Amino acid sequence: MAEFTVSVIQVSYGDEEAMADRIERVAGLVRAEAGRDLVVLPELWPVGGFDVAHWEERAQEIPGPGPVEATGLPERRWVEAMSAAAREAGVTLHAGSTVERTAEPGPEGKDLWNTSVVLAPTGDVQAVYRKIHRFGFDSGEARTIEAGSELVTTPLGPFTAHLTTCFDLRFPELFRSGLDAGADLLVLPAAWPLPRVEHWRTLLRARAIENQYPLIGCNTAGTHAKRHEMGGGSLVLDANGDVLAEAGPDQEVLRVSLDPEHTARQREKFPVLASRRW
Numbered sequence: 001m002a003e004f005t006v007s008v009i010q011v012s013y014g015d016e017e018a019m020a021d022r023i024e025r026v027a028g029l030v031r032a033e034a035g036r037d038l039v040v041l042p043e044l045w046p047v048g049g050f051d052v053a054h055w056e057e058r059a060q061e062i063p064g065p066g067p068v069e070a071t072g073l074p075e076r077r078w079v080e081a082m083s084a085a086a087r088e089a090g091v092t093l094h095a096g097s098t099v100e101r102t103a104e105p106g107p108e109g110k111d112l113w114n115t116s117v118v119l120a121p122t123g124d125v126q127a128v129y130r131k132i133h134r135f136g137f138d139s140g141e142a143r144t145i146e147a148g149s150e151l152v153t154t155p156l157g158p159f160t161a162h163l164t165t166c167f168d169l170r171f172p173e174l175f176r177s178g179l180d181a182g183a184d185l186l187v188l189p190a191a192w193p194l195p196r197v198e199h200w201r202t203l204l205r206a207r208a209i210e211n212q213y214p215l216i217g218c219n220t221a222g223t224h225a226k227r228h229e230m231g232g233g234s235l236v237l238d239a240n241g242d243v244l245a246e247a248g249p250d251q252e253v254l255r256v257s258l259d260p261e262h263t264a265r266q267r268e269k270f271p272v273l274a275s276r277r278w
């Protein structure tokens with residue numbers, strides 16, 4: 001079976017770049033990966049990451065699965081720009097996440113969500129995932145946005161990918177549920193801060209080792225809202241938790257090939273999942 005080629009774009013940005021400019025810049029980075037099977041972007045990069053004070057004004061509506069309609073406005077919406085970039089590059093694009101505004105509020109009465117989108121090479125929305133575990137305890141996401149409640153998997157080439165986001169990484173039961181739903185690849189965009197970057201690396205490796213699947217963790221670089229320094233260190237692991245590619249602290253593109261047959265070989269050689277009791 002052919003290898004599955006992946007580009008992980010660890011986007012760096014600060015507060016000085018306008019949202020519309022960043023969207024067009026990142027669309028160009030995606031187009032530069034033409035010919036790859038999958039391109040992955042980080043969490044919340046369109047809205048400025050941890051720049052929570054601006055989320056409300058930067059939130060946008062996101063369509064469900066299907067074609068993306070153009071608004072014709074001079075500033076393209078995030079989803080339109082990403083849809084066009086996926087189509088022009090001929091790639092499947094995990095566009096990371098942004099703050100979504102919905103017409104109807106959620107159970108807590110808020111109309112904002114941290115939502116990621118996978119776009120097919122046609123530019124159609126293939127899958128949408130709303131982050132389940134909100135970061136910030138009594139501030140940030142936990143105060144501002146609603147929590148998603150649906151586990152989402154989607155086909156990515158020969159794999160079935162479980163879509164998760166950043167703080168989700170700390171809740172291993174979610175990943176077991178993804179495994180039980182048939183996932184054999186994990187994709188996790190993040191805006192993970194520098195002070196806890198060792199947690200990032202350790203937990204990503206734990207998730208790959210315990211679930212015996214390859215994993216793509218795409219983090220952010222730069223400093224948000226003048227003080228939140230991001231950790232970089234995007235990581236692609238195989239089903240043994242071995243490092244296939246790892247980024248440094250700055251903007252960087254990782255290019256790797258995943259072997260779709262490695263997981264079965266690994267699970268046969270060391271059949272730990274067959275010893276599960278529940």
Ligand SMILES: O=C(O)CCC(=O)C(=O)O
Binds near residue numbers: 135167193199
């Ligand atoms: O769990 C952490 O340390 C970071 C999580 C985070 O930054 C996020 O979910 O946005």
